[in-house]
Amino acid sequence: MKIAVFAGDGIGPEVTAQALRVLDELALPGLTLLEGDVGAVAYRRHGHPLPQETLQMACAADAVLFGAVGDFTCDDLPRDLRPEQAILGLRSELGLFANLRPAAGFPGLEHLSSLKPEVARSIDLLVVRELNGDVYFGDKGERVSDGGREGWDSMSYNEAEVSRIAHTAFRAAMGRNKRLTSVDKANVLETSRIWRETIIEVAKDYPEVELDHMYVDNAAMQLVKSPGQFDTIVTGNLFGDILSDQASACVGSIGLLASASLGERQTDYGTFGLYEPIHGSAPDIAGEGKANPVAAALSLAMLLRHSLGREEDAARIERAVEGILADGVFGGDLGGSASTGEIGDAIVRKLVTI
Ligand code: NAI
Ligand code: MG
Numbered sequence: 001m002k003i004a005v006f007a008g009d010g011i012g013p014e015v016t017a018q019a020l021r022v023l024d025e026l027a028l029p030g031l032t033l034l035e036g037d038v039g040a041v042a043y044r045r046h047g048h049p050l051p052q053e054t055l056q057m058a059c060a061a062d063a064v065l066f067g068a069v070g071d072f073t074c075d076d077l078p079r080d081l082r083p084e085q086a087i088l089g090l091r092s093e094l095g096l097f098a099n100l101r102p103a104a105g106f107p108g109l110e111h112l113s114s115l116k117p118e119v120a121r122s123i124d125l126l127v128v129r130e131l132n133g134d135v136y137f138g139d140k141g142e143r144v145s146d147g148g149r150e151g152w153d154s155m156s157y158n159e160a161e162v163s164r165i166a167h168t169a170f171r172a173a174m175g176r177n178k179r180l181t182s183v184d185k186a187n188v189l190e191t192s193r194i195w196r197e198t199i200i201e202v203a204k205d206y207p208e209v210e211l212d213h214m215y216v217d218n219a220a221m222q223l224v225k226s227p228g229q230f231d232t233i234v235t236g237n238l239f240g241d242i243l244s245d246q247a248s249a250c251v252g253s254i255g256l257l258a259s260a261s262l263g264e265r266q267t268d269y270g271t272f273g274l275y276e277p278i279h280g281s282a283p284d285i286a287g288e289g290k291a292n293p294v295a296a297a298l299s300l301a302m303l304l305r306h307s308l309g310r311e312e313d314a315a316r317i318e319r320a321v322e323g324i325l326a327d328g329v330f331g332g333d334l335g336g337s338a339s340t341g342e343i344g345d346a347i348v349r350k351l352v353t354i
Contacts, residue, residue, distance in 0.1 A: 001269065001308055002032045004061035006054065006090075008039040009083055010281025011291035011340075012067025018293035018344030019065065019300040022320075025348050026304075026313050034061055038090075039069030039083035039281070049081060050089040058094060058274075062267040063307035065300060066090075066276035072283055087276075096261035096274055097132040097161075098168040099240065100302070103247040103257060106325050112252030112334060115224060122228030123250055126176060128169040129240025131261060133161045134191075136237050155191050157236060159198050166202035168262060169234035170209055179210045179231035183219045183239055195236065216243070223247060244278075253333040254279045255292030258299040260306055269309040275299040285332075289339040292331040294321055297347055320350040 005020065007013040020033075036042075036054035043049045049069065058064050069083040079085070090096070104124040105113070113120035138154035166182075173180040182199045184192035196213055203211045214222065216239045222229065223243065227250055235243060248257050257278045265272040277295030285291055297317055305314035324346040330336025331343055338346070 001028065001030055002034060002061040003303065003308075004034045004036055004057045004064045006036050006038040006058075006064060006086075007067040008069040008086070008281065009041055009071045010068055010283050010286040011279075012039070012069065012281055014286070014289070014291050014340050015277060015293040015296035016065065016067040018340060018347070019296040021344050021348055022297050022317060022351065023300055025351050026316075028308075028310070028313070038066070038086040040071035040074050042086065043074065043077070043081060043083065049083045049086040050093075054086075055090070055093055058090060062269060062272060063303045064090070064094075064274040065303055066274055067296070068277065068279065068281040070281040070283070083281075090274060091131055091261055094272070094274065095132075095263040095265065097130060097264075098165055098262045099127075099129040099131045099244070100168075100172065100260040100262065100306075101127045101129070101244045101247065101257065101278065102302075103127070103244075103251045105251060106256065106322065108326055108328075109252050109256075109334065114249050115227070119227065120250065120252075122226075123247075125227060125230040125247060126172055126232045127240060127244040127247055128165065128172055128232060128234045129244055130157075130161065130165040130236050132237075133157055134237035155189065155238070157191050157195055159194060162195050162198035163202055164264065165234060166199050167205075169232060170202060170206040173209045173232040174206065177231040178208055180212075181219070181230055181233050182211065182213050183216050183233055183235035183243065184213065185216050185239075186213070187215060191236070199234070219243060220246060223250065248278055253292065254295070255331065255333045256294050256298070258295050258302050260299075260302045262306060267307060270305075270307045273303065273307050275303040275307075289341060290332045291340045292333050293340050293344050293347075294325075297321055297344075316351060316354050317347075319354050320347050323350045323354070 007016040110117035135155035186192040301317040304310040
C-alpha cells in the first residue's frame with residue numbers, strides 16, 4: 001500500500017501533518033508514504049509547480065493525499081507556472097474525472113451554517129461533479145462582433161463522458177441511501193438533453209437506486225430550502241462547481257469539508273484517487289497554527305475508504321472527528337481557540353478510545 005503525500009503551500013503542510021499523525025496512529029501494516037513537492041514550493045525547488053518526479057510518484061501510488069497550493073508571491077508568474085497548475089495538472093494527467101464532496105451537518109455546529117439550525121441539521125448529501133468536461137474544456141475564444149469584443153465558450157458532453165460519471169454516482173448512491181438526483185438544464189440545453197438520456201440509460205444497471213431529475217435553478221433553490229431531501233447529486237462540471245460550494249456553505253466552516261477526485265484506474269484495494277480539503281492554502285493564517293485540520297483528517301478518511309478499502313479505519317476517523325467537535329474542541333474558524341496541533345492531539349486521543 002502506497003500513499004503519495006503532497007502537502008503544498010500555506011496551511012497545506014500544517015493540516016497535512018495532523019492528518020499524518022492520525023494515519024500513524026492507525027498503524028496500517030505494509031504502508032509506504034512517498035512525499036513530493038507541489039505548488040509554489042515545487043516551483044522554487046524544481047522550476048515547475050508539478051515536477052515530473054511528483055507526477056511519477058502519484059502514478060506509483062494507490063492514492064494521493066493533497067494539502068493545498070497557492071502563494072501570492074507567484075502572482076506574476078505565467079499561468080502555466082502558477083502553483084494552482086499543480087492540482088489542475090494532477091487531475092488531468094491522472095484522469096480524475098469525478099469529484100466527490102460530501103456535506104453533512106455536524107451536531108452542535110448548526111449555528112455556523114447559513115441556514116436555520118433545524119434545516120442545517122438535516123443535511124447529509126454527496127455531490128458528484130464531473131471534472132474533465134463541459135464548458136470549462138470546450139472551444140473558447142474572443143471575436144469582434146457588432147456589439148464590440150465578444151467572448152465565447154462552448155459547452156459539450158458526449159455519452160461516454162456522461163456514462164462514466166453516472167456509473168461513479170450510482171455506485172456512490174448504492175453505498176449511501178440509494179437515492180440519486182441528476183441536475184441539468186434539459187429544458188434549454190442540448191448538452192443536458194444528452195446528459196439526461198444517458199443517465200436514464202445507465203440507471204438500468206442500478207435498479208435499486210431511486211433516480212430523479214432536477215433543473216439546476218430549482219436545485220439551487222431546494223439546496224437552501226430543504227437540503228435534507230438530497231442523498232446523492234450528480235451533475236456536470238459547471239453546475240457542480242457552483243452547487244458543491246453552495247452545499248458546503250450550508251454546513252459551516254470551510255475547514256471541515258473534504259473531497260475526493262477519482263478516475264477509472266483500479267488499485268489492488270479500491271479506486272485510485274486524490275484526496276484534499278476543499279479549502280485552499282489560506283495565506284492569511286499560514287504559519288500561525290490557526291488552521292483547522294479536520295478537513296485534512298476527513299480527506300484521509302475518504303482516501304482509506306475509496307482507495308485502500310479500509311472502511312473501518314475511515315469510519316473510526318469520522319467518529320473521532322465528530323467526537324472532538326461534540327466535546328467543543330474548536331479552532332478559530334468555529335469561534336474557539338484550539339490550535340492546529342491541539343485539534344490534531346484531540347483527534348488522535350479520541351481515536352484511541354474508538
Ligand atoms: P482559502 O480556502 O485558502 O481561504 C478562504 C478563507 O477561509 C480564508 O479566510 C482562510 O483563512 C479560511 N480558511 C481556509 N481553510 C481554513 C482552515 N482549514 N481553517 C481555518 N480557516 C480556513 O481560499 P482563498 O483565500 O480564496 O485562496 C487562497 C489560495 O489558495 C489561492 O492561491 C487559491 O488559488 C488557492 N486555492 C487552492 C485550492 C487547492 O489547492 N485545491 C483550492 C482553493 C484555493
Ligand atoms: Mg469552486
